[in-house]
Amino acid sequence: MKELKYLNKYFKKYWLKLLLGVIITIIARIFSLVMPSYVKKSIEVIEDFSADQLLEQEARGLLLEYILIILATALLSGLFTFLMRQTIINVSRYIEYDLKNEVFDHYQYLNLNFYKKNRTGDLMNRISEDINQVRLYAGPAIMYGMNALTLFACLIPLMFIKAPTIALYTIAPFPILSFLIYNISKIIHKRSTKVQEFLSRLSTFTQESFSGVAVIKAYGLEPKIHDDVETLASEGKSKSVDLAKVDAWFFPLMILLIGVSNIFVIYIGGKQYMNGEIDSIGIIAEFILYVNMLTWPVAIVGWLTSIVQRAEASQKRINEFLKEEPEIRNEVDESTPIEGKIEFRNVSFTYEDTEITALKNLSFTVHPGETVAILGKTGSGKSTVLELIARLYDVSGGEILIDDVPIKNLNLFSLREAIGTVPQDAFLFSDSISNNIKFGKNNATDEEVVTVAKNAVVHENIIGFSKQYDTVLGERGITLSGGQKQRVSIARALLKDPRIYLFDDCLSAVDTETEEEILNNLKQASQNRTTLIVSHRVSSAKNADKILVLEDGQLIQQGTHEELNAIEGYYKELYLNQLSEKEN
Ligand SMILES: Nc1ncnc2c1ncn2[C@@H]1O[C@H](COP(=O)(O)OP(=O)(O)OP(=O)(O)O)[C@@H](O)[C@H]1O
Secondary structure, three states: OOHHHHHHHHHHHOHHHHHHHHHHHHHHHHHHOHHHHHHHHHHHHHHHHHOOOOOHHHHHHHHHHHHHHHHHHHHHHHHHHHHHHHHHHHHHHHHHHHHHHHHHHHHHHOOHHHHHHOOHHHHHHHHHHHHHHHHHHHHHHHHHHHHHHHHHHHHHHHHHHHOHHHHHHHHOHHHHHHHHHHHHHHHHHHHHHHHHHHHHHHHHHHHHHHHOHHHHHHOOOHHHHHHHHHHHHHHHHHHHHHHHHHHHHHHHHHHHHHHHHHHHHHHHHHHHHHOOOOOOOHHHHHHHHHHHHHHHHHHHHHHHHHHHHHHHHHHHHHHHHHOOOOOOOOOOOOOOOOOOOEEEEEEEEEOOOOOOEEEEEEEEEEOOOOEEEEEEOOOOOHHHHHHHHOOOOOOOEEEEEEOOEEHHHOOHHHHHHOEEEEOOOOOOOOOEHHHHHHHHOOOOOHHHHHHHHHHOOOHHHHHOOOOHHHOEEOOOOEOOOHHHHHHHHHHHHHHHOOOEEEEEOOOOOOOHHHHHHHHHHHHHHOOOOEEEEEOOOHHHHOOOOEEEEEEOOEEEEEEOHHHHHOOOOHHHHHHHHHHHHHHO
16 A cells, blocks of 8 residues: 555545545445335235234335335435445546646656656556556545445444344355455456556557558568467457456356355244244345345455555556656756857767767857758767757766856756757647647747748648648648658747757758758748758758768867868768769
8 A cells, every 4th residue: 555655645635525425425325224124124014914913004004104215215325326426436537637647747847768768658558557547446446445334334233233143144155255256356457467468569569550551561561460460369369268267257256155145044034033033024035135235345345455456556657657857857947048159068978778979079169140060970979969959868978058058057948948949850740730830839820830831841832732721630631741741840940939940950851952942041030040950961051150070979070161171071072972963
């Protein structure tokens, strides 16, 4: 129960509703206890009538009265049971909602390293399946637990007062039932976890197959994929059959033990009646009803134990993530407006997971409003420079200053607010084109959206779609070409109108003419804005105020296009190569 203590803050938050729920539970159970004793009384009336101790008229009157009492208490018990669910189950839904929000907010607060260490499927599972297990504890387990407790507390003493010997025999099989159900629940849990694992493997596999359907078709891999799915599915099937086998024991076992208890009631009750130890046959009927009332709560005790164990395990997994602290935190409360000067002083950076040193002693300065291009072979550290400016990672050595202030002394949100990033792989959400562009500025007008789309040279493409800016992208909508995606992503950054633009090789999928047009527009749009352009093409870099050339994380050349072209080196070679490619 150590891990489940985490939920106490939520129980405190909803204590009033919970208390009300507990009181209602007790009232509902007390009303349900009335019925068996009135069934007994009704049988006694029939017995008295048969023995000529009651007139027909009197017997009819009494029977009607008892039936009405039974009906009224059953209705009241039903009403309170409804209210019980409405309070306690609702509280568990509120807790589920709060916990999901808390976990989601915490996920968002964590750094990229966390997302690299943990698989998306695992993150999803903890926020959905694990929270659901916890909800079962916070709602149904409490409700059924209270229910069972109230029944045991009221009914068992009542049974012993009414007929101690019958009571003893009636409840004797119950601990066995509870024990068996506990064990069955444990086996069910183990096997259903395995089934769940297979289901998630199967759904991951099928999802990947659908996403990669173009590759599968192009390589004619359908038969192989079919065989793989079949192997996975048949493994899953045998696990499901195993589960169904244990599942099938649950109800027969319950019915068997109810039967045993009923036989005890009839046998012992009948013997006592014949010996004159009890004066009415009605007590047997009353006890049979008690047996039926007690069976489910007794079975529930076993079920509850396994629910609590599962919730404990799930809450442990949730707590593991909630305890994770982001390495990159905002330590400055007041906002810090950004002008746009960027300075790298002997910056080194090693990725924690791969231990690759992506940057080594890198130093350069970009003044506000300047445009700097970063070139270099693949893997030379260009994207890493941009990630460090947005403080997605903290440097391993050296220092980054923005507006002459160490980056850690800036408000993290002000910093990111001041940056417009266009990443290498443009990510667009499954939403309309317009909303995708408005991502960084929700309140933008339609005119503003059109202006930035024109500057990103994607407007003509968009108006070519039948729904134009309302065209939905992604799984439910159309798929944009690589170049179109990149340009929508550029439009998104332009709309934000930030102090610093970070363009990470975002024109790689557009032809050189469109590239030129976009670069000219960007020049206009990003006037007085600091701009960093990462590229493999000299055409993207040649108009920059400064060009940095990286190799193995080190700065090997820097200068303007003219300066670098005047000396032998990587830049000149690249320029000449690309020039001859163009001419050819
Ligand atoms: N998220 C990451 N985790 C671990 N290692 C990384 C990560 N990103 C990059 N690296 C490694 O760091 C090195 C520099 O990568 P980076 O992406 O900065 O290069 P790049 O010059 O932008 O390459 P490209 O031109 O191919 O985009 C590479 O060796 C790469 O494998």
